[in-house]
Amino acid sequence: MAAPPSVVHAGIPETLRSSPVAEIRGPGDLVHFYRELAGSAPLLVVTNREPVVWKGEEHFVLPPGGVSQTIHRLLCQVGGRWVALRDSGGPDLLRIPGGAGDPGYRLDRLEVPPALLDGHYAGFSNGVLWPFFHDETDRIGDASNVLGAYREVNRRVAGKVLDSLRDASSGGIRPRMIWVHDYQLALVGQEMRRMGGALPPLAFFWHIPWSAPAGGAPPPHWLFEVVTGLLAYDQVGFQTELYRDRFLDTVFSLYGSRASWDGETLSVSTAFGLRRLHPGVFPISVDPDHFRMMARDPAGRIPAFSLLSDCGLAPGTPSGGYLISVDRMDYSKGFLERLSLMEALYENDPSLVGRLALLQIAPPTRLSVEAYRRYAEEVERRSEDLNRRFSRGEWRPVVTLARSLDPSLLSPLYRLSRGCLVTATRDGMNLVAKEFLASQDGGSAPLFLSRHTGTAMTMEGLSLIDPADPALSARIVAQGLAMDRRIRESRNRQALADLREHNVYRWMAENLVGPLSSTRNEGTALFARPA
Numbered sequence: 001m002a003a004p005p006s007v008v009h010a011g012i013p014e015t016l017r018s019s020p021v022a023e024i025r026g027p028g029d030l031v032h033f034y035r036e037l038a039g040s041a042p043l044l045v046v047t048n049r050e051p052v053v054w055k056g057e058e059h060f061v062l063p064p065g066g067v068s069q070t071i072h073r074l075l076c077q078v079g080g081r082w083v084a085l086r087d088s089g090g091p092d093l094l095r096i097p098g099g100a101g102d103p104g105y106r107l108d109r110l111e112v113p114p115a116l117l118d119g120h121y122a123g124f125s126n127g128v129l130w131p132f133f134h135d136e137t138d139r140i141g142d143a144s145n146v147l148g149a150y151r152e153v154n155r156r157v158a159g160k161v162l163d164s165l166r167d168a169s170s171g172g173i174r175p176r177m178i179w180v181h182d183y184q185l186a187l188v189g190q191e192m193r194r195m196g197g198a199l200p201p202l203a204f205f206w207h208i209p210w211s212a213p214a215g216g217a218p219p220p221h222w223l224f225e226v227v228t229g230l231l232a233y234d235q236v237g238f239q240t241e242l243y244r245d246r247f248l249d250t251v252f253s254l255y256g257s258r259a260s261w262d263g264e265t266l267s268v269s270t271a272f273g274l275r276r277l278h279p280g281v282f283p284i285s286v287d288p289d290h291f292r293m294m295a296r297d298p299a300g301r302i303p304a305f306s307l308l309s310d311c312g313l314a315p316g317t318p319s320g321g322y323l324i325s326v327d328r329m330d331y332s333k334g335f336l337e338r339l340s341l342m343e344a345l346y347e348n349d350p351s352l353v354g355r356l357a358l359l360q361i362a363p364p365t366r367l368s369v370e371a372y373r374r375y376a377e378e379v380e381r382r383s384e385d386l387n388r389r390f391s392r393g394e395w396r397p398v399v400t401l402a403r404s405l406d407p408s409l410l411s412p413l414y415r416l417s418r419g420c421l422v423t424a425t426r427d428g429m430n431l432v433a434k435e436f437l438a439s440q441d442g443g444s445a446p447l448f449l450s451r452h453t454g455t456a457m458t459m460e461g462l463s464l465i466d467p468a469d470p471a472l473s474a475r476i477v478a479q480g481l482a483m484d485r486r487i488r489e490s491r492n493r494q495a496l497a498d499l500r501e502h503n504v505y506r507w508m509a510e511n512l513v514g515p516l517s518s519t520r521n522e523g524t525a526l527f528a529r530p531a
């Protein structure tokens with residue numbers, strides 16, 4: 001299958017490509033960049049989930065999630081606020097300390113009653129928006145009973161942000177910008193503007209795909225509201241040019257001649273006045289150097305060896321070969337498609353039976369959503385079928401670890417594998433693919449990457465598969481595994497060089513540079529208050 005044409009990080013304005021943003025390689029560069037633009041002005045971040053898990057008193061731990069940890073580290077150093085829905089116990093405010101001489105930040109936690117939270121999270125966010133934007137039409141739930149909860153939680157988050165800005169006990173803060181994340185919070189910007197008052201630039205990042213407007217069919221009734229909500233931000237970031245362009249298509253299909261786009265700025269005449277915003281393309285990434293180091297570190301390699309031995313995949317033994325997959329148990333990650341691919345692989349080449357297993361590291365996710373519970377059961381049934389059919393003695397073709405593993409253990413597991421299978425049917429980016437490539441660092445294990453991921457659309461020279469066609473994908477995997485070692489190493493080296501250039505710190509800078517450079521950020525309202 002041919003790789004897509006070179007679209008590596010396309011869509012980023014020329015000015016930005018040649019700016020110091022392109023030089024950013026690590027956390028120190030990012031902090032320096034932030035201070036150059038914002039001085040000592042703080043940053044305010046808004047997410048659905050908290051960056052820390054409270055464990056009592058002043059004690060909390062950091063969950064594994066890479067992106068939230070990168071933002072957390074920046075906030076620790078530059079100072080600011082983080083507003084999120086509460087995930088664990090403890091007080092409404094947590095002071096998160098910075099390192100030596102760093103200001104740290106304050107986490108403002110919003111408590112939402114369970115019934116409302118259920119409508120917002122399981123109902124609209126993951127029962128309607130997620131399947132809609134992952135083109136899983138059959139799984140889209142009824143929006144009418146849960147849209148109200150979504151609106152209400154977004155309104156409460158907006159209120160919490162404004163309270164945080166005005167909080168008399170701290171004298172209020174004047175952040176240089178507010179950065180809101182993901183589909184659960186699309187309406188927060190609009191709600192803040194409705195509540196009135198001076199606001200700094202509002203940026204938003206949409207982490208998941210944006211689907212093409214359904215040709216001919218009427219759009220769902222809630223889409224206009226979500227899109228209009230996004231228009232309230234000054235910048236809306238997407239992972240790829242394709243998603244950004246589809247967003248523009250959707251805006252044009254909904255707003256017709258009231259919308260115009262000059263290649264940088266989208267202008268739309270809405271019921272709330274004229275909106276002018278920048279829909280940007282900012283492909284998210286990882287910290288490749290961190291993964292490289294972890295992959296080699298004995299502190300992770302030793303437990304990785306013993307975990308593999310416990311799973312019957314002892315490294316260096318004839319039955320120890322495995323392909324790895326690491327995903328939340330989400331239908332969009334293509335678990336069933338991956339099992340079909342493995343089945344086709346064994347059918348085509350029976351000599352792989354007993355020599356090459358699938359190690360799937362798959363923590364359960366969103367179990368409050370019925371579709372997820374049913375999907376997990378189906379995956380388990382299919383895995384058992386495969387295990388019944390292809391087991392040889394103690395050896396199993398499918399080994400499942402239904403839990404989260406620390407990245408320090410994950411990266412040696414990536415490194416020790418024979419290859420990685422990413423079979424997402426749709427994926428905004430897919431960071432697992434990038435973590436795997438970074439962990440190779442000199443290794444030759446190939447990545448087999450679904451062409452429906454943002455990673456496939458924004459990186460060159462990778463082996464692309466199509467999860468919808470397991471037979472073809474199995475042939476691509478077999479060919480990739482048989483390819484000359486030097487070719488595989490060279491491909492991985494090239495991918496690593498790309499990731500070092502397009503790393504997560506640079507992604508953050510790309511998101512921040514526009515709003516931080518804005519001349520309109522001295523506390524004046526960017527849009528008139530609606531009449």
Ligand code: ADQ
Pocket residue numbers: 064065066067207208284326327328361362363403404405406407410427428429430431432433435
């Ligand atoms: P996700 O759908 O969660 O993210 P992905 O980009 O692959 O998908 O990120 C998952 C992260 O969780 C990775 O850092 C991975 O290592 C970690 N993870 C997954 N399973 C794990 C396990 N068992 N143990 C430990 N860690 C595990 C959403 C969008 C993506 C987009 C990201 C970032 O759906 O398309 O790439 O946000 O924008």
